[in-house]
Amino acid sequence: MSTAAKTERLMKLLIMLLVQRHFVPKERIRAILYGDASTDAFEKMFERDKEELRSLGVPVEVGSLDAYFDEPGYRIRPDAFALPEIDLAPDEAAIVGLATRVWEHQRLASATTEAVRKLTAAGVDVDLTALDIAQPRLAADDPAFDVFLEALTERSALEFDYWRSGTAEPARRHLQPWGVTRYAGRWYVLGFDTDRGAERVFRLSRVQGEARRTGRPGAYQIPDGLDISATTRRLAPAPVTQRAVLLVRGGAAAPLRRMADSVEVDVAGPDPATTWDRLVLTRGNVGLEDEVLGYGASVYVESPPALRDAVVARLEGTLA
Amino acid sequence: MTARSGGQIPSGAKDQVARLLTLVPYLHAHGGVRLIDAAQALGVSPEQVLKDLKVLLMCGMPGGYPDDLIDVDLDLLESEAGEVHREGVIRVSNADYLDRPMRLTPTEASAMIVALRALRAGAEPTTVEIVDRVLTKLESAAADGPSEIPLDAALDEPGRDADLAALGVRLREAAERQVQVELDYYVPTRDEQSHRVVDPRGVSRHNGFAYLDAWCHSAEAPRLFRLDRISAATVLDTPVATAPQSPRDLSDGIFGQGDDQTTLVTLRLAPQAQWVVEYYSVEAVRPGADHLEVDLLVADHRWLTKLLLRLAPNASVVAPADFTADFTGAAQDALALYRSAGA
Numbered sequence: 001m002s003t004a005a006k007t008e009r010l011m012k013l014l015i016m017l018l019v020q021r022h023f024v025p026k027e028r029i030r031a032i033l034y035g036d037a038s039t040d041a042f043e044k045m046f047e048r049d050k051e052e053l054r055s056l057g058v059p060v061e062v063g064s065l066d067a068y069f070d071e072p073g074y075r076i077r078p079d080a081f082a083l084p085e086i087d088l089a090p091d092e093a094a095i096v097g098l099a100t101r102v103w104e105h106q107r108l109a110s111a112t113t114e115a116v117r118k119l120t121a122a123g124v125d126v127d128l129t130a131l132d133i134a135q136p137r138l139a140a141d142d143p144a145f146d147v148f149l150e151a152l153t154e155r156s157a158l159e160f161d162y163w164r165s166g167t168a169e170p171a172r173r174h175l176q177p178w179g180v181t182r183y184a185g186r187w188y189v190l191g192f193d194t195d196r197g198a199e200r201v202f203r204l205s206r207v208q209g210e211a212r213r214t215g216r217p218g219a220y221q222i223p224d225g226l227d228i229s230a231t232t233r234r235l236a237p238a239p240v241t242q243r244a245v246l247l248v249r250g251g252a253a254a255p256l257r258r259m260a261d262s263v264e265v266d267v268a269g270p271d272p273a274t275t276w277d278r279l280v281l282t283r284g285n286v287g288l289e290d291e292v293l294g295y296g297a298s299v300y301v302e303s304p305p306a307l308r309d310a311v312v313a314r315l316e317g318t319l320a
Numbered sequence: 321m322t323a324r325s326g327g328q329i330p331s332g333a334k335d336q337v338a339r340l341l342t343l344v345p346y347l348h349a350h351g352g353v354r355l356i357d358a359a360q361a362l363g364v365s366p367e368q369v370l371k372d373l374k375v376l377l378m379c380g381m382p383g384g385y386p387d388d389l390i391d392v393d394l395d396l397l398e399s400e401a402g403e404v405h406r407e408g409v410i411r412v413s414n415a416d417y418l419d420r421p422m423r424l425t426p427t428e429a430s431a432m433i434v435a436l437r438a439l440r441a442g443a444e445p446t447t448v449e450i451v452d453r454v455l456t457k458l459e460s461a462a463a464d465g466p467s468e469i470p471l472d473a474a475l476d477e478p479g480r481d482a483d484l485a486a487l488g489v490r491l492r493e494a495a496e497r498q499v500q501v502e503l504d505y506y507v508p509t510r511d512e513q514s515h516r517v518v519d520p521r522g523v524s525r526h527n528g529f530a531y532l533d534a535w536c537h538s539a540e541a542p543r544l545f546r547l548d549r550i551s552a553a554t555v556l557d558t559p560v561a562t563a564p565q566s567p568r569d570l571s572d573g574i575f576g577q578g579d580d581q582t583t584l585v586t587l588r589l590a591p592q593a594q595w596v597v598e599y600y601s602v603e604a605v606r607p608g609a610d611h612l613e614v615d616l617l618v619a620d621h622r623w624l625t626k627l628l629l630r631l632a633p634n635a636s637v638v639a640p641a642d643f644t645a646d647f648t649g650a651a652q653d654a655l656a657l658y659r660s661a662g663a
Contacts, residue, residue: 003332003333003336004336004371004374004375004378006332006333007332007333007336007337007340007375008375008378008379010333010334010337011337011340011375011376011379012379012380012382014337014341015379015380015381015382015417015418016381016382018417018418019381019382019417032382033382052333052334052337053337055334056334056337056338056341056422056425057422057423057424057425058422078417078420080423081420081422081423082420082421082422082423083420083421083422083423083424083461084423084460084461086457086458086461087457088454088457089453091450092450092453092454092457095436095439095447095450095451095454096432096436096454098439099432099435099436099439100435102435102438102439103431103435103595104595105595106591106594106595106597107427108427108431108434108435109431109595109597111425111427111428111430111431111432112428112431112432112435113363114425114428115424115428115429115431115432117342117346117361117362117363117421118342118421118422118424118428119421120346120349120361121342121343121345121346121349121361121421122345122349122420122421123349123350136438136439136441136442138434138435138438138473139595141592143592149427149469149471152469152470152471153426153427153469178470179470179471179472180469180470180471180472181470181471181472181473182472182473222470226470228470228471228472229472251512251513252511253511254506254511254512254513254551255506258551270657270658270660271656271657271660290630290631291630293629293630293632293654294626294627294629294630295511295626295629296625296626296629296650296651296653296654297650297653297654297656297657298511300657300658308658311658312655312658314632314633315632315633315651315654315655316633316655317632317633318628318632318633318636318647318648318651319648319651319652319655320633
């Protein structure tokens with residue numbers, strides 16, 4: 001089936017359910033939109049079409065037509081479908097424009113762009129250029145981030161291998177995710193741990209391999225009035241700062257020098273091309289890998305071994 | 321639209337439906353929109369919008385009578401020979417039931433709200449007040465809809481943005497008083513710390529960063545200094561030596577301001593590096609099966625090499641070849657440090 005034909009069917013289904021005031025009987029939907037299909041094929045196509053509309057955010061409701069026959073019917077309530085009137089002053093619209101540049105994460109950056117398109121379609125004039133304001137950045141590059149975000153949206157339980165500090169082996173864990181939050185530069189997921197029977201937090205960067213959904217969507221509910229950030233802060237271990245020792249070419253990497261606890265000048269380095277200085281930094285490891293890589297052959301990691309190995313592995317990955 | 325979300329292979333029909341559900345209300349709200357402008361608003365080509373409209377034409381109320389169908393005047397958008405009129409005005413009628421855009425999805429609402437809270441954390445009091453108004457309006461628009469995703473984020477360095485705002489105020493005052501400023505400035509592409517005296521002209525913004533525009537007495541030319549790279553700024557009593565000027569307007573970008581030559585570079589980005597597309601202004605984006613191909617204008621090859629190293633191993637250069645060589649060379653040099661040390 002061509003894209004155009006499928007779009008046409010989805011649009012007709014949407015319009016049909018949106019303009020009727022009552023639930024539309026399934027048989028009527030079939031007669032009008034799926035006339036040629038066998039019963040089996042109709043069931044399958046209709047099921048998939050409904051799911052596609054729902055995944056776009058279209059609220060397709062199921063209901064019973066009357067008390068005597070329990071033939072199912074469907075509708076889309078216009079007030080549940082449409083964005084309510086929203087009136088933004090020019091300075092407010094400019095702030096909305098800025099929000100599209102905060103996320104350094106593909107999916108969430110696209111989501112803000114899409115939100116702005118909808119607001120523009122509602123008649124708000126979003127100015128994407130103006131306004132004098134410091135612009136923060138939010139990055140989310142843990143590989144597990146997307147799976148946890150999707151599971152949260154669907155309310156799906158997850159199974160994953162988690163590596164806790166101080167243990168030799170990752171352990172299999174089961175969680176109903178309640179929320180994802182950032183604290184001290186790291187992303188955490190908070191949820192109900194079904195093995196322990198209690199609420200727990202997990203650091204996303206310590207999830208090993210793929211997290212898998214273990215149940216149907218909508219399998220649990222998130223407690224009302226839960227304060228994700230406060231609960232995470234209560235349960236998460238205090239942020240760990242680590243000591244890193246870097247060798248830096250003479251005069252290079254001034255931003256790293258500014259953060260250093262100590263600088264020892266003119267030490268033996270990995271090559272004789274320039275002089276080298278030894279910097280000791282105490283900080284969270286968040287972003288340090290990227291930063292060290294950005295300096296190329298001007299910065300060399302002496303320790304910790306984990307940082308050093310990560311830098312080497314990423315360079316090797318690039319040259320592979 | 322949703323084409324690039326989630327990293328999965330998108331269904332063309334689903335994306336087209338999403339676009340139509342934004343396009344129809346957009347036309348309703350703006351009236352008399354040209355094909356080219358609608359395409360820009362939706363982030364697709366005019367040809368794609370025309371294709372979308374041709375599908376819309378087939379849709380309508382379930383009666384099956386001609387009156388039930390949505391009407392689109394294609395004559396204004398395409399010649400009989402099939403040539404697309406990009407300047408043609410889109411006329412859609414008989415689609416009143418689609419004149420409001422869809423509600424924000426939970427992901428869209430959460431992504432916006434968290435981004436706004438992040439903006440709030442680094443803002444001055446007058447801006448905080450505006451952000452709060454926006455948050456109230458967005459939260460109430462999302463209130464009766466599907467529930468938000470529980471997502472929250474605190475900034476790493478909330479104090480830093482406030483420090484930069486204060487630096488901006490000092491530099492602006494120096495420009496108004498027409499006195500010189502002594503700067504310690506870090507030049508990232510050369511990885512060099514520099515010291516210079518400048519005649520400040522004012523502070524402008526581009527892409528979320530604040531820049532001091534000034535006449536630089538070391539370069540003997542006008543230069544832009546990004547505020548977060550100024551490690552020390554001393555306002556002197558010496559009056560400026562050049563004629564005062566207003567700061568440059570950077571809304572069209574900071575490339576092409578001087579005599580910088582730019583090169584069009586094509587990058588291949590794995591999903592982990594795809595935020596680059598939203599972060600830097602790019603010329604073109606071509607989605608592949610599991611990656612994006614992106615064209616961007618590069619003024620300094622050292623800038624690009626640094627970016628690619630930071631993204632390693634999730635980004636590579638497709639063309640031109642000398643950029644590939646630069647990057648590969650830099651990665652080899654860095655790796656050689658560890659090899660020679662017997663790591």
